[in-house]
Amino acid sequence: MSPEGLSKPEYQVPxxxxxxxxxxxxxxxYNWSRKNSVWPMMFGLACCAIEMIxxxxxxxxxxxxxxxxxRPSPRQSDVMLVSGTVTKKMIPQIVRLYNQMPEPKYVIAMxxxxxxxxxxxxxxxxxxxxxxxxxxDVYIPGCPPTPQxxxxxxxxxxxxxxxxxxxxxxxxQKGPGEPIPVPVLGPDLIDMRKxxxxxxxxxxxxxx
Amino acid sequence: xxxxxxxxxxxxLVEHFPSGWVKKDDRPGYSGFIVExxxxxxxxxxxxxxxxxxxxxxxxxxxxxxxxxxxxxxxxYKTIGGPALVFKVQVPRExxxxxxxxxxxxxxxxxxxxxWDLMGIxxxxxxxxRRILMWEGFEGHPLRKDWKEPFYEEDVKPFKSRWPEGxxxxxxxxxxxxxxxxxxxxxxxxxxxxxxETLLYSGLQQTxxxxxxxxxxxxxxxxxxxxxxxxxxxxxVSLQGEKIxxxxxxxxxxxxxxxxxxxxxxxxxxxxxxxxxxYTTSMSNNFAYALAVEKLMGLQVPERAEYIRVIMAExxxxxxxxxATGFLLNDLGVYFTASLYAxxxxxxxxDIFEEVSGSRMMxxxxxxxxxxxxxxxxxxxxIHNLIYDRIPRKLDQFDAYLTNNxxxxxxxxxxxxxxxxxxxxxxxAGPILxxxxxxxxxxxxxxxxxxxxxxxxxVTGIHGDIYDRYLVRVGEIKESIKIIKQLLRDIPGGPxxxxxxxxxxxxxxxxxxxxxxxxKGELGFYIVSSGKPNPERYHVRAPTFxxxxxxxxxSRGEKVADVVVILGAIDIVLGEVDR
Amino acid sequence: MKNFGKRFGVMSSLGVTMGHFFDxxxxxxxxxxxxxxxxxxxxxxxxxxxxxxxxxxxxxEQLPVPEEFRVLPFLVYDEGENGEKNxxxxxxxxxxxxxxxxCIWIYRATDxxxxxxxxxxxEFHIDMDICMNCGFCAEYCPFDAIKMDHDFELASYTRGExxxxxxxxxxxxxxxxxxxxxxxxxxxxxxxxxxxRPKA
Ligand code: SF4
Ligand code: SF4
Ligand code: SF4
Numbered sequence: 001m002s003p004e005g006l007s008k009p010e011y012q013v014p015x016x017x018x019x020x021x022x023x024x025x026x027x028x029x030y031n032w033s034r035k036n037s038v039w040p041m042m043f044g045l046a047c048c049a050i051e052m053i054x055x056x057x058x059x060x061x062x063x064x065x066x067x068x069x070x071r072p073s074p075r076q077s078d079v080m081l082v083s084g085t086v087t088k089k090m091i092p093q094i095v096r097l098y099n100q101m102p103e104p105k106y107v108i109a110m111x112x113x114x115x116x117x118x119x120x121x122x123x124x125x126x127x128x129x130x131x132x133x134x135x136x137d138v139y140i141p142g143c144p145p146t147p148q149x150x151x152x153x154x155x156x157x158x159x160x161x162x163x164x165x166x167x168x169x170x171x172x173q174k175g176p177g178e179p180i181p182v183p184v185l186g187p188d189l190i191d192m193r194k195x196x197x198x199x200x201x202x203x204x205x206x207x208x
Numbered sequence: 209x210x211x212x213x214x215x216x217x218x219x220x221l222v223e224h225f226p227s228g229w230v231k232k233d234d235r236p237g238y239s240g241f242i243v244e245x246x247x248x249x250x251x252x253x254x255x256x257x258x259x260x261x262x263x264x265x266x267x268x269x270x271x272x273x274x275x276x277x278x279x280x281x282x283x284x285y286k287t288i289g290g291p292a293l294v295f296k297v298q299v300p301r302e303x304x305x306x307x308x309x310x311x312x313x314x315x316x317x318x319x320x321x322x323x324w325d326l327m328g329i330x331x332x333x334x335x336x337x338r339r340i341l342m343w344e345g346f347e348g349h350p351l352r353k354d355w356k357e358p359f360y361e362e363d364v365k366p367f368k369s370r371w372p373e374g375x376x377x378x379x380x381x382x383x384x385x386x387x388x389x390x391x392x393x394x395x396x397x398x399x400x401x402x403x404x405e406t407l408l409y410s411g412l413q414q415t416x417x418x419x420x421x422x423x424x425x426x427x428x429x430x431x432x433x434x435x436x437x438x439x440x441x442x443x444x445v446s447l448q449g450e451k452i453x454x455x456x457x458x459x460x461x462x463x464x465x466x467x468x469x470x471x472x473x474x475x476x477x478x479x480x481x482x483x484x485x486x487y488t489t490s491m492s493n494n495f496a497y498a499l500a501v502e503k504l505m506g507l508q509v510p511e512r513a514e515y516i517r518v519i520m521a522e523x524x525x526x527x528x529x530x531x532a533t534g535f536l537l538n539d540l541g542v543y544f545t546a547s548l549y550a551x552x553x554x555x556x557x558x559d560i561f562e563e564v565s566g567s568r569m570m571x572x573x574x575x576x577x578x579x580x581x582x583x584x585x586x587x588x589x590x591i592h593n594l595i596y597d598r599i600p601r602k603l604d605q606f607d608a609y610l611t612n613n614x615x616x617x618x619x620x621x622x623x624x625x626x627x628x629x630x631x632x633x634x635x636x637a638g639p640i641l642x643x644x645x646x647x648x649x650x651x652x653x654x655x656x657x658x659x660x661x662x663x664x665x666x667v668t669g670i671h672g673d674i675y676d677r678y679l680v681r682v683g684e685i686k687e688s689i690k691i692i693k694q695l696l697r698d699i700p701g702g703p704x705x706x707x708x709x710x711x712x713x714x715x716x717x718x719x720x721x722x723x724x725x726x727x728k729g730e731l732g733f734y735i736v737s738s739g740k741p742n743p744e745r746y747h748v749r750a751p752t753f754x755x756x757x758x759x760x761x762x763s764r765g766e767k768v769a770d771v772v773v774i775l776g777a778i779d780i781v782l783g784e785v786d787r
Numbered sequence: 788m789k790n791f792g793k794r795f796g797v798m799s800s801l802g803v804t805m806g807h808f809f810d811x812x813x814x815x816x817x818x819x820x821x822x823x824x825x826x827x828x829x830x831x832x833x834x835x836x837x838x839x840x841x842x843x844x845x846x847x848e849q850l851p852v853p854e855e856f857r858v859l860p861f862l863v864y865d866e867g868e869n870g871e872k873n874x875x876x877x878x879x880x881x882x883x884x885x886x887x888x889x890c891i892w893i894y895r896a897t898d899x900x901x902x903x904x905x906x907x908x909x910e911f912h913i914d915m916d917i918c919m920n921c922g923f924c925a926e927y928c929p930f931d932a933i934k935m936d937h938d939f940e941l942a943s944y945t946r947g948e949x950x951x952x953x954x955x956x957x958x959x960x961x962x963x964x965x966x967x968x969x970x971x972x973x974x975x976x977x978x979x980x981x982x983x984r985p986k987a
Contacts, residue, residue: 043433045462046464046487046782046783047484047487047569049439050487051568054551054554054555054558054568057547057548057551057552057555058551058552058841058842059552059841059842059850060843060845061842064842064844072434072435084462085462085464087460087461088388089342089343089460089461089463090432090440090461090462093432109946112916112918112919115916115946116914116916116917117916117917118888118916118917119481119484119887119917119918119919120469121359121917122357122360122361122465122469122472122888123359123464123465124350124357124388124468125341125342125460125463125464125465126464126465127388128359128387128388129916129946131946132387137944139943139944139945139946139950140941141858141859141915141918141941141942141950142858142920142941143570143919143920144570145939148843148845148849148850148939149858149939149941151845151846152845152846152939152940152941153942155846155942156943156944160944184400184402185345185403186345186397187345187346187347187391188346188347188358188390188391189387190389190400191387191389192397194385194387195397198389198395198397199395199396199397201384201385202391202392202394202395365889366883366884366886366889367889370880370883370886370892371878371880371883371891371893371895372880372904373894373895374910374912375892375894375910376912376914376951473887476923477885477886480887480921549807552841556833556835562852562856563853565855566853566856566857566935567857570919570920570921572921572923593834593835593836594835597836598835608799608800608803609803611796612796612799613796613799613800615796616796617796711881711884711923711927
């Protein structure tokens with residue numbers, strides 16, 4: 001952020017001190033530092049992951065945004081780029097990874113597949129959007145989104161981070177956050193939060 | 209014709225066996241032989257040993273619901289080149305059991321497992337018949353024609369609900385669970401006990417050796433989220449100290465139901481889906497699919513289109529090999545430097561693809577009978593500049609950078625060795641097969657398009673180790689440059705598409721198998737048409753899926769750090785492995 | 788250099804990386820400031836002879852997309868004299884039939900007087916979450932009515948209804964189409980004129 005952007009509380013700094021003093025709010029400083037060091041998780045799913053690699057490589061260079069530090073471990077990462085088709089076989093791992101990420105954590109659904117299943121939506125092994133299981137902050141349409149579109153998505157995420165306030169963010173509230181129950185692989189994917197609905201709908205009609 | 213004296217010719221094949229064992233497949237549009245189930249093993253052994261068909265390229269099946277039979281289809285080749293031997297076994301749907309060919313052709317391993325998983329055909333005598341793409345416990349065998357997925361709408365596209373009275377309904381809203389799921393009646397999620405993968409773990413080889421260390425065997429799971437596995441791939445490794453005792457690949461984490469969707473699509477609609485198979489080489493995928501359909505339709509591709517096709521396919525090969533080599537170095541621990549250099553070259557090639565096709569990766573550029581749009585002179589000039597100037601220069605740089613680097617050599621030489629016999633038996637293809645010294649390249653062995661007119665060498669290695677695979681890839685880039693130079697010199701003018709662009713094509717009934725030498729190996733499409741607008745059966749012979757069969761034999765006895773490199777040298781892409 | 792490399796492989800490798808490192812400075816010094824932030828500079832950085840820094844500083848710089856570039860489809864309308872928007876689409880349904888993931892829904896309008904189908908779409912929806920950007924709809928539309936857009940800056944915080952584009956979001960003027968795809972537009976205009984001539 002430019003110095004002007006950083007020191008913009010509604011307080012006029014006297015002319016003679018403007019070169020020595022910068023005023024800011026804690027929120028602004030906090031968000032400014034956060035948004036310039038968003039570390040993505042090194043985690044690729046499908047075709048979109050190749051474009052993610054391309055975005056990290058020399059032509060588009062994520063390092064300009066402080067995002068070049070791809071972490072293979074969820075414990076050290078801030079944003080999960082869901083880059084590709086989420087399959088039923090894979091979603092338990094994705095939820096587990098998400099649960100393991102420390103707050104504050106963000107999720108970007110990159111491409112049509114991660115958003116809703118995309119062209120493969122009708123497939124029997126495809127989850128119709130990763131947001132069925134984990135909360136998504138930014139959706140990037142496209143199949144695949146070009147590296148520039150991905151960068152635009154990341155900047156959209158930065159804007160979101162900028163808008164957050166220390167007072168409201170969930171990770172400074174009392175009590176630990178609830179982990180998301182990991183779905184189970186049964187005869188089909190079982191979302192444990194929907195167990196009651198599943199039981200009800202799969203009972204033979206005569207039973208009910 | 210020394211060949212004829214060594215092995216038996218195909219014409220007399222039926223007489224070679226007692227009557228009733230084998231008969232010609234005389235359905236119109238079909239080819240090959242139908243073998244009795246009881247005699248399949250004897251037949252296959254004779255084919256391998258007496259007829260010289262040492263390379264079982266593809267195993268698949270198609271479901272003929274109306275007739276109530278499964279056709280299990282085998283495509284075998286000779287590694288010295290020549291056309292395919294097609295043989296089939298017909299089994300009734302209720303009693304779908306076929307003898308396994310794994311003992312004769314170990315390369316059939318994963319393909320038979322896939323057929324068990326998706327079609328429910330049981331292969332008797334298979335050493336490890338588990339599901340491969342779906343998980344154990346999944347309900348049903350999805351590729352059977354009478355199996356319907358949760359978002360099932362109609363048998364074939366286009367769906368009637370789209371026009372003229374199309375009201376957008378999300379597929380989720382039509383499902384009682386508001387999701388892409390379905391359960392058997394009476395299913396209770398709370399009483400479900402998930403499968404603990406006992407079969408997987410108990411299938412790992414136990415050891416008696418290395419007893420001097422007095423260590424316990426350790427089982428390590430690598431993946432599906434692991435930076436070294438090139439995507440969502442998982443390996444279960446049992447270790448004795450640092451030595452690998454056994455390894456089992458687990459896949460299916462990116463199984464996107466390509467074939468099920470492909471059988472619902474019309475022929476043309478499959479074209480953009482093929483882009484998403486091996487998403488780094490979409491042009492080659494387009495090529496193979498177009499070939500398969502054109503074979504059925506009997507289309508003749510105009511000369512200019514052929515040239516454009518081959519230029520694009522070879523550019524894809526250059527791009528892929530750069531990428532693969534770069535990432536091989538990544539796996540060796542050269543964090544990113546080599547792959548960044550490689551990606552730079554790749555970006556320049558992608559610029560060309562974007563300009564001709566509109567998309568960097570999902571080119572969707574081929575049509576039946578040609579290509580979608582012409583290549584302008586500016587683009588040809590750009591390709592010219594790349595091929596004559598930049599890529600050779602950068603390749604020399606790459607050479608100076610890597611080829612004699614002592615660290616690379618010590619890590620790669622003698623690691624992951626596959627002998628020629630093993631490589632053939634395991635049905636590996638592409639650089640892996642050639643690095644083992646088998647000069648088998650579809651472009652030469654069974655030329656398609658205009659490859660028979662081009663001058664290039666088949667690059668082979670000697671030792672069959674990772675270093676040779678690297679050298680083969682670098683050598684193939686050089687050959688591709690040579691090919692493109694010839695093409696740029698000779699490219700004629702003229703039309704780029706046979707006939708008019710049409711969104712519905714008439715494909716006569718029959719079966720066909722179109723294959724190309726993709727950058728990763730033999731990529732083939734097996735298509736059965738019943739004369740309708742959509743294929744009856746649509747199967748992809750994915751090179752990297754079958755190449756993975758060789759991962760376990762190559763890794764046994766190696767160090768655990770090397771398995772990452774061995775995998776990297778196979779150059780897998782999960783979109784193709786899992787489809 | 789070659790022989791040197793044979794014996795001192797690692798040194799040769801280090802030489803290559805070092806060369807890359809110095810290149811980034813040397814090229815900047817030689818080419819000067821116009822290498823950055825100018826369209827020519829961006830163009831020069833994607834030529835076959837480019838060396839040195841390769842990065843395109845998106846968002847300040849943007850790599851220009853080629854004419855054929857495709858993201859999402861949109862519907863072209865001709866601007867009438869009184870500012871009315873005449874959609875070219877005749878609701879023929881070809882795009883909906885050819886669309887591989889079947890993400891186009893067209894509701895054909897009926898003529899209020901006769902009750903017969905009239906050649907206009909009453910509703911036209913494309914689900915952007917499913918569209919695979921394949922370009923088939925644009926390729927096979929016989930009326931040049933649906934075309935592929937170049938705009939890729941589409942990231943959003945929500946999906947669902949907002950990603951189900953209706954006519955309001957899909958309609959774009961023909962002038963816009965001509966601006967993003969001049970060559971195609973003029974070729975198609977010429978072809979249409981050619982077709983109209985014998986009749987007149
Ligand atoms: S959105 Fe398209 S490019 Fe991305 S993973 Fe899905 S199919 Fe592949
Ligand atoms: S093909 Fe063209 S004219 Fe026909 S419905 Fe689609 S957009 Fe309209
Ligand atoms: S671009 Fe392809 S997927 Fe998207 S609406 Fe058009 S035809 Fe359908």
